[in-house]
Amino acid sequence: MRFKVLIAVVGVVALASGATAHASDRVPLSAKVASCLTGADPDARAAAFTGSMPALSGTRRMQMRFQLQQRPGSSTRTRYKRVSVPGWSGWVTSDPGREGFVFTKRVEALTAPAAYRATVTFRWLDARGHAQKTLTRTTPACEEPDPRADLVLASLSATAIAGGQAAYAISVENDGLTEADPFAVTLTIDGRVSNPLTLGPVAPGAQATGSLAAPRCAPGSTITVTLDVAGTVDESVESDDVVQRACPLA
Known part of the structure; x- marks a missing residue:
């Protein structure tokens, strides 16, 4: 399966020097659908998925890895399968010393009917580059309805x-x-x-x-x-x- 365009957008969050972090200011740990565009024309169909993660105590850098999954057809009984998309499987890494890390990946020209979601793996690295913690979250689905007449x-x-x-x-x-x-x-x-x-x-x-x-x-x-x-x-x-x-x- 080939998608027309892939766009990656990165964002980072850092506290100003000397600032005090409040719980409400922390970047949440989440994997979500940032946008889901549907339409009869394949060029109108697109989805964007965002992962966000807060730094842990002793974290030097943060990383994320996205994997796109597709459930073809309209039936919810069909299983999701991984879709190989260039530029999606590698780790993306924050700048050092950030308080939070946010990254979005977008895919366009989606086929329909189908549903799309992303699994996001989060990894925290200490000053030596060793993994402090690794976990995976799955986003909700972006549903692309059947474009035909009814x-x-x-x-x-x-x-x-x-x-x-x-x-x-x-x-x-x-x-x-x-x-x-x-x-x-x-x-x-x-x-x-x-x-x-x-x-x-x-x-x-x-x-x-x-x-x-x-x-x-x-x-x-x-x-x-x-x-x-x-x-x-x-x-x-x-x-x-x-x-x-x-x-x-x-």
Whole structure:
């Protein structure tokens, strides 16, 4: 896996000479998500992870090592796996004599759907360069949602017309992140399938509405609405394209 851009930002914290440190002034020991940017375009997807650590008594320098992990797909049951990223695996080291050390690493052009997190290993070194203490923390996850379109039935209504027919008004919303191409919708009433109604294209977050004539449904019966009958739209969720609704006629 190759990421487009890697940026490392380092920060250090030092007390002025003669200053007294208060507990509230100390740099906390933490590993966190500094930013998590999502979007339909890979160039819009990025994550930054920050580690921070306070100096211990006798600490001369502090070090951190970041490792990026990815959980591919949308399922939370999938395990995280380490991702090899140039510039991430080496130790970064503070200047000597600092009271605290803060370091941020950023990665861009993330794939989606996926979740990303970082493990941060902290190490404290004494004046001889010996490790006083080493521990590891894991950041929360940056979730990158599926960027594809997702069609959902927004509403269904009907008005009785002549000849035992009804005019059915159908609204379909795109809950995804990219535009949905034109698609066909049908109704199944008492086992009979209507002529298709073509809707779209539909922008993200928008709705498309149209109407079709089909046999009147009996009050209390069930109608089956099938979105994207021909499967022309690549969706993040396909399982909600067949929906059952109560007959909208009283």
